[in-house]
Structures are given as structure tokens and as C-alpha cells.
Amino acid sequence: MKTSKWTLMLSVALASCAVDMPKQTDSSFETLTVKKSDIELPYRFSARMKGQNDVTITPQVSGQLTRINVTEGQQVKKGQTLFVIDSRNAQLELEAAQANLQAALAQENSALLEYESNKNLYEKKIVSSYMLNNSENLYKQAKAAVAQARAAVNRARVNLGFCTITAPVSGVIGEIPVRTGDQVSPLTELTMVSGNTTMYAEFSVTEAIVEAMVQNGVKAAEMDRLIASLPEATFVMKNGTEYPHKGRVVSLTGVVNDATGSLTSKVSFPNPDGHLYSGIQGTIVMPFAEKDVIVIPQNAVVRLQDKSIVYKVKPDSTATAVDVVTEDTGNGKDFIVTSGLSAGDKIVASGANNVSEGQKVLFPEAAK
Numbered sequence: 001m002k003t004s005k006w007t008l009m010l011s012v013a014l015a016s017c018a019v020d021m022p023k024q025t026d027s028s029f030e031t032l033t034v035k036k037s038d039i040e041l042p043y044r045f046s047a048r049m050k051g052q053n054d055v056t057i058t059p060q061v062s063g064q065l066t067r068i069n070v071t072e073g074q075q076v077k078k079g080q081t082l083f084v085i086d087s088r089n090a091q092l093e094l095e096a097a098q099a100n101l102q103a104a105l106a107q108e109n110s111a112l113l114e115y116e117s118n119k120n121l122y123e124k125k126i127v128s129s130y131m132l133n134n135s136e137n138l139y140k141q142a143k144a145a146v147a148q149a150r151a152a153v154n155r156a157r158v159n160l161g162f163c164t165i166t167a168p169v170s171g172v173i174g175e176i177p178v179r180t181g182d183q184v185s186p187l188t189e190l191t192m193v194s195g196n197t198t199m200y201a202e203f204s205v206t207e208a209i210v211e212a213m214v215q216n217g218v219k220a221a222e223m224d225r226l227i228a229s230l231p232e233a234t235f236v237m238k239n240g241t242e243y244p245h246k247g248r249v250v251s252l253t254g255v256v257n258d259a260t261g262s263l264t265s266k267v268s269f270p271n272p273d274g275h276l277y278s279g280i281q282g283t284i285v286m287p288f289a290e291k292d293v294i295v296i297p298q299n300a301v302v303r304l305q306d307k308s309i310v311y312k313v314k315p316d317s318t319a320t321a322v323d324v325v326t327e328d329t330g331n332g333k334d335f336i337v338t339s340g341l342s343a344g345d346k347i348v349a350s351g352a353n354n355v356s357e358g359q360k361v362l363f364p365e366a367a368k
Contacts, residue, residue, distance in 0.1 A: 029361040030350040031313055032300075036343050038291045042330045047203035047235070047267070049280040053169040053195030059085060060162035062185040065178060072176055075274065076167045076193065083190055087163035094156035101149035104142070111135070111142035171195040172277065194278040199271045201235055201247065203284050205263040227252055230286065233267045237282045245270050247284075294337040300349050301326060301335055310337075311355045313346040317362035319355050 067084035070076060118135040121127040174192035178184060227249050235243040247269040267284055269276060301324070302309045308326050311319040324340030341347070348355055355361060 028363050029319075029348050029355065031346050031362065032296070032349040034294055034296065034337075034341050034343055034345040034347060036292050036294055038289060039293060039295050039329060039334070039336070040287045040289050041336075043286050043288050044330070045203040045205070045265075045284045045286075047201040047282060047284040049235075049276055049278055049282070050200050050202055051171060051194035051196050051278045052198040052200060052268075053171065053193075054278055055168050055171075055193045055195070057082060057165060057168075057190045057193060058186055059083070059165060059184050059188060059190065060186060061085060061090065061159050063087075063089065063163065063183070065180055065182045065184050068176065068178075068180055070173045070176070070191075072173055072191075074173045076170065076173060078167055078170045080167045081164055082167055082173075082193075083165040085163040085165070085184065087160055090156065090160040090163050094153065094160050097149065097152040097156040101146070101153050104146040104149040108139070108142040108146045111139040115139040165190070167193050169193055169195040170197070172274070174278070192278070196271050196274055196276065196278070199269045199276040199278075200250070201233075201267045201269060201282075201284055203265055203267070205252070205265050231288065232286075234285045235267075235269060235276075235282055236285055237280065243269065243276070243282075245272075249286075290336065294341055294343065295329070295334050296337055296341070296347065297349055298333055298335055300347055300352050302352050309352075310341065311348040311352050311361070312341070313348065313361055317360050319348060319357070319359050319361045321357055 063085040065083060066086050069081050069083065076082070115132075115135040115138070118127055118132045122129065122132040171193045174194060176191045178188065178190055182188075184190065230249045232246040232248060234246060237243065247267040249265055250268045251266045252263055296310070300310055302311075302321075308324050309321045310324050312322050314320055322340050325338045326335040327338060329336055348361055
């Protein structure tokens, strides 16, 4: 078999040229040495806003609603007229009560004259003691009738006043489910006035925090001290908007709910611009400091079913998997390790998903 001239020339050319092929170098994984530090964790609680003075408005008397002086969402002052109920019947009752009072006063005057006359006659021994005592009793009965008639007048006057319904507190008008002309009674809910100068965000403290409080020996007598030491709170609305004013915890019930295992708490927020309303739902965020804890990046943790694994680097630069228990920090990038690691351990900090048991993860730098 003959070898072609071009093949010989190519063989000579390759032999005379030294071709440098790239060398494969193993790269080290990113690692870190575990240490303890302090971290601030944002605790989040679902909350619902409520006015400082949320008052349900119901009539004290029955009648036809003749006038509605407010609209839903309107800001009102304490004492401002909200609703008016037909007062004609109440006015007639007042006039009748006043007439009865005048009659009772006249009867009292007649009984008084009779009593004084019999008293003078008794002193002159003209009438018996029976006549005197009888006239005295009639006078006392007349006085009692006057007191009853005067109470009836006052009651009728109060009922007449109930026909005009005023705001018990300053605030914002809620939903008005009634209309002019409706027949209302003391069982009819007309609206709600939400005193919104100060708003309360109500939420439940989780069972874990309750247990921590119990373990720390917090007593009822020390609750005020505990509340005063709590950090300021932020209210985040459902759309993610953060309310600009900070709030403070003002109450923490001392009784744990048996059904939920939680405590009810209130955070007070100033509402100078009226941006907060009763019924708004959102999230209370409170930062709590965790001291002397192990914090590692989330990229260092591998999730295997119900386990969390971190690869620890051994002295021979190989990796070994260790089970860890973690808590979320809420910042989206770190975990707190509560067990499985100790300060001084070296772990794979990035790319842990690509590491296998016994794999070498640290290599010497390639010579330049």
C-alpha cells in the first residue's frame, strides 16, 4: 500500500511541532469556618387593625328613621349628629308627662292645705288624731305622686333626646346598612364609629415565643417590664406597603388560649393622617436579637426529604455529610443552626448540591 505524499508531509509537520494541550485542574469549593455571632431576626405576625374606640351605633328608642346626616367613610367629631328618628310620639309623651306633673303638683298643694288645717284643728282639740294622721298620709301620697310624675317627665325628655343620635367619639363612619324611612329599634345596628386617632393591631403571639417566655420565668407582675422592653413594630399592609409610623406593644394577655396555645397582643400605632382603618389586615414585623448563634448561608444546606445536610470539610480536604437542625432567619439568605455544627467547623459554603460523601473539595493552587 502506497502512502500519499500529503500524508507524509502532514506527519512530518506534526512531528516537528510541539502542540501544548490544556491541562485539567481541579478547583476548590468555596468554604467557610463556622463561628458564633449575633443576628437580628424579623418575627412576623398576622394582624388586624382596630380603632382605639370602635363604637357600634344603635338607637335607644324605636321609630322611623327620618334623616341620615353622615356618609360612609366620613370623619366626624364627638357630639356630631348622625341620625334622626321621628320624634313626634316622644314629644307627645313628654307633653303628657308634663301635664300629669302639673296635676300631681295641684293634688299635693290640696293635700298640704288639708293637712295643715287638720293640724291646727287638732291642736284646738276640734278633730281627732285619726283625722290628722289620715290627712298627713294623704299629703305624703301626693308628694310621692309628684316625684313619680317628675321622673316620668325626665324619662320622656330623655327618650325625646334619644331621637337624635350623636357620635360618642371622634372617628370615621363605617358601613351604614339602613336608609331613610326604615323602621329601627334598639336591636338595629345603624353604623360603627371607629376612633382612628390611634389604631390597634391585634395579633396572636406564637406558641414558641410563649414557651420561651415561660422558660425565662416571666411572671404576671413583670409583664409591664417585658412589654416596655419589646422593640418597635412595623405594620406591612397586604399589598406590601410599609406603614411609615412605628408602633409599640401596649398589651399582652396573661392567659394562654387553650385552643391555639397563643397570647393575644396589641400594638398601638399613631394615625395622624387617617390612613389606617378598622378591619385592615396585614403583618406585624418585630425585630428580635438572637445572640451567640451559628449562622450559615442557605446555599450550604442540602434538603433531602425531611433532613437538612451540611458538608463538613475534614482535615484531609474531603467532605462528610452531617445532619443539622436549622431555623429560618427571615432574610432569605441565611439559616441559624441549632444543632449539628460547632464553632470552628469548616463547611462547604457554596455548591453543596454538587458534593458527594468523601469527595475531595479543597485542592492546592495550580503552579503559575
